[in-house]
Amino acid sequence: MRRVGIALALFALALSGGGWSHGLAQLAMVATWALAGLGLVLIVGQTGQLSLGHGAMMAVGAYVQACLVSIGMPSPLALLPAMAAGGLLGLLASLPGRRLGGLAFGMSTLAMALIVEELLVRLVPWTGGAAGRVVPPFVIGPWTLGSPGGQAALSVAMLVLAWLVCRRLIHSRLGRAWRASREDESAAAAIGVSAGAVRQQAFAAGGVLGALAGALSAHWLGYLSPEQFGIGLSFELLMMVFVGGVRAPAGAVLGGLVMVALPQLIATLRGAVPALGSGAAGLELLLFGAVLVLIVLARPAGLAGGGR
Amino acid sequence: MRRLLTVFIALAALFAGPAPAATPGVTDDSIRIATIQDLSGPIAILGAPIRDGIVMRLDEENERGGVHGRKLRIAVEDSGYDPKKAILAARRLLGDGQVFAFLGNLGTPVVMATMPLIVEAGLPHLFPFSPHLATYAPTHPLKFQLFAPYRDYMDAAVRHLVGQNGYRRVGLLYQDDDYGLEVMRGVESGLAKRGLALVERTGYKRGTTDFASQIARLRAADCDLVVLATVVRETVAAAQEARKVGWPVDMLVTASGYSAQTHELGGAAVEGLYGVSVMPHPYPEGADGALNDWIQRYRTRYDADPNVWSAMGYDVADTFIQGLRAAGRDLDVAGFARAMASLNTTPGFLGGPTYHFSPEDHLGNRRGRMARIVSGRWQLVSDYLE
Numbered sequence: 001m002r003r004v005g006i007a008l009a010l011f012a013l014a015l016s017g018g019g020w021s022h023g024l025a026q027l028a029m030v031a032t033w034a035l036a037g038l039g040l041v042l043i044v045g046q047t048g049q050l051s052l053g054h055g056a057m058m059a060v061g062a063y064v065q066a067c068l069v070s071i072g073m074p075s076p077l078a079l080l081p082a083m084a085a086g087g088l089l090g091l092l093a094s095l096p097g098r099r100l101g102g103l104a105f106g107m108s109t110l111a112m113a114l115i116v117e118e119l120l121v122r123l124v125p126w127t128g129g130a131a132g133r134v135v136p137p138f139v140i141g142p143w144t145l146g147s148p149g150g151q152a153a154l155s156v157a158m159l160v161l162a163w164l165v166c167r168r169l170i171h172s173r174l175g176r177a178w179r180a181s182r183e184d185e186s187a188a189a190a191i192g193v194s195a196g197a198v199r200q201q202a203f204a205a206g207g208v209l210g211a212l213a214g215a216l217s218a219h220w221l222g223y224l225s226p227e228q229f230g231i232g233l234s235f236e237l238l239m240m241v242f243v244g245g246v247r248a249p250a251g252a253v254l255g256g257l258v259m260v261a262l263p264q265l266i267a268t269l270r271g272a273v274p275a276l277g278s279g280a281a282g283l284e285l286l287l288f289g290a291v292l293v294l295i296v297l298a299r300p301a302g303l304a305g306g307g308r
Numbered sequence: 309m310r311r312l313l314t315v316f317i318a319l320a321a322l323f324a325g326p327a328p329a330a331t332p333g334v335t336d337d338s339i340r341i342a343t344i345q346d347l348s349g350p351i352a353i354l355g356a357p358i359r360d361g362i363v364m365r366l367d368e369e370n371e372r373g374g375v376h377g378r379k380l381r382i383a384v385e386d387s388g389y390d391p392k393k394a395i396l397a398a399r400r401l402l403g404d405g406q407v408f409a410f411l412g413n414l415g416t417p418v419v420m421a422t423m424p425l426i427v428e429a430g431l432p433h434l435f436p437f438s439p440h441l442a443t444y445a446p447t448h449p450l451k452f453q454l455f456a457p458y459r460d461y462m463d464a465a466v467r468h469l470v471g472q473n474g475y476r477r478v479g480l481l482y483q484d485d486d487y488g489l490e491v492m493r494g495v496e497s498g499l500a501k502r503g504l505a506l507v508e509r510t511g512y513k514r515g516t517t518d519f520a521s522q523i524a525r526l527r528a529a530d531c532d533l534v535v536l537a538t539v540v541r542e543t544v545a546a547a548q549e550a551r552k553v554g555w556p557v558d559m560l561v562t563a564s565g566y567s568a569q570t571h572e573l574g575g576a577a578v579e580g581l582y583g584v585s586v587m588p589h590p591y592p593e594g595a596d597g598a599l600n601d602w603i604q605r606y607r608t609r610y611d612a613d614p615n616v617w618s619a620m621g622y623d624v625a626d627t628f629i630q631g632l633r634a635a636g637r638d639l640d641v642a643g644f645a646r647a648m649a650s651l652n653t654t655p656g657f658l659g660g661p662t663y664h665f666s667p668e669d670h671l672g673n674r675r676g677r678m679a680r681i682v683s684g685r686w687q688l689v690s691d692y693l694e
């Protein structure tokens with residue numbers, strides 16, 4: 001309950017700056033990023049594996065969605081192949097996990113992110129190459145989700161659904177196997193849990209969620225280019241879940257709030273204090289960094305706390 | 309009865325709050341605009357001087373009393389080159405309903421993500437720093453652009469140089485991305501008009517520092533002109549490599565390599581290098597009256613020397629002000645857009661091009677000038693090329 005309170009207070013504070021449309025646009029972004037964060041909570045929080053390539057899952061979802069919608073597939077239908085592609089990429093990314101563990105495996109996910117970014121530049125007929133491609137708005141039946149209200153509604157609905165599925169997964173036999181492999185691989189093997197196999201499932205599930213977030217954000221941004229999906233994005237996502245709390249689904253939402261809404265809040269406050277003027281741009285980054293450090297110091301397990 | 313009516317009107321006025329401005333961002337004595345810059349991301353090195361140039365020009369206008377009695381205010385937002393942040397910034401500014409236009413937004417992802425929101429909200433989207441075609445074509449009543457795609461500049465530059473110096477074997481070193489490909493198209497079309505084709509082309513990946521194999525390949529093709537679709541560091545590295553292996557070939561770099569850093573870093577190796585200049589670099593040495601005054605004012609204000617990006621920012625704001633003047637005292641978006649669509653700017657002391665807009669063509673200029681590094685600094689060696 002307290003977590004929800006913190007979230008609501010943060011959001012209300014961030015909202016107060018720029019009117020409804022800005023607030024709803026933020027809500028859409030927070031919910032979309034939280035979706036990607038949920039994927040990381042499964043991979044990093046539950047199985048304890050470092051994924052430095054989550055941005056690639058978003059990229060695959062975004063580009064598959066954009067391609068399919070551009071050839072005339074209805075946007076809600078296109079979400080399914082986009083998510084499947086993300087799951088497949090997650091599965092691929094987890095293959096080295098059968099041989100590698102820890103940091104070495106983390107590096108292999110980083111390599112995958114680099115390969116995907118490079119492919120986005122090379123596969124010009126589908127991705128538009130470095131010049132990027134425009135994505136039309138999300139259309140459900142007669143409704144075109146061009147306004148932030150519709151975008152927020154769809155993102156939040158997807159987030160709630162994904163949250164329920166994640167909770168279910170975490171409390172299931174599979175979730176227990178994930179945590180067993182995280183705590184002690186040999187002990188898990190002794191009770192018949194194959195660490196490699198359950199990691200693969202976590203990566204596939206995480207990939208599906210990452211791709212869903214990517215597909216939605218493709219519509220919200222309206223324009224895709226490879227540089228948006230560099231390794232910086234993967235690190236940003238990782239930072240988001242660590243700040244929010246990597247062990248609990250709530251961590252993804254709180255992390256999303258901090259990463260998306262906090263810079264906006266700082267920008268709004270700066271606007272309200274004219275003395276700072278327009279010359280104090282570095283200030284926003286400085287304040288943001290300081291708040292992140294404070295959060296990590298005060299709550300090492302993230303805002304959402306320990307969790308499972 | 310009359311008193312009652314007066315009270316009623318007074319009350320109504322009270323509850324209605326301040327009368328809604330007829331045109332967003334415009335009041336009797338002020339005009340508020342916005343710009344989305346990169347002040348903390350990968351191209352902050354461009355964003356900061358652009359912002360400084362814009363703000364300086366607006367403030368100068370305000371000191372002279374503003375445009376038609378209205379002072380100019382600007383909201384500067386930092387996107388960090390992140391389209392997500394840019395969209396939220398644009399929504400916040402649009403939500404306030406207190407912005408008249410967006411001016412000089414920086415970076416293609418940022419521009420492409422926010423431009424639809426801005427023009428849908430009915431606000432002018434002016435002079436973005438992005439070479440993307442969508443910023444002016446197809447013609448949209450609210451989109452105006454000053455900077456042409458690389459293709460246009462390079463087509464003219466290659467034609468000019470080949471015509472002047474009689475090159476027969478032209479080669480290309482290009483960055484392996486959309487920038488490089490865009491330049492390649494321009495070079496090819498320029499050569500085709502002279503009845504030539506590229507005799508060799510060789511690419512490199514962004515971040516490459518060693519150009520030994522590329523230069524060897526271009527040399528083996530016996531090129532007499534090498535076009536460089538490079539940025540500053542690669543321009544210097546490629547020129548140094550050619551000089552190191554004792555190859556005194558002529559080279560031509562795009563507007564991306566036209567920077568004071570090129571000769572500061574390259575020294576003797578880049579002496580004689582041709583470049584395309586869209587806006588001349590504001591060198592303090594040898595600057596005449598008005599330009600020298602401007603450089604001194606800029607230095608006093610920002611404690612730094614202006615560069616070509618500061619000049620572009622200043623130019624962007626100046627063109628906007630000329631548009632506002634042409635639109636007259638009764639300012640609304642439609643009137644401003646009409647005025648912009650027939651604007652012919654007067655040249656300023658910075659030596660930039662004049663911009664011509666028409667209802668059919670909202671790209672103000674397609675022409676660059678040839679420059680050459682002589683005695684360690686860029687000198688303009690041609691007029692604007694057709």
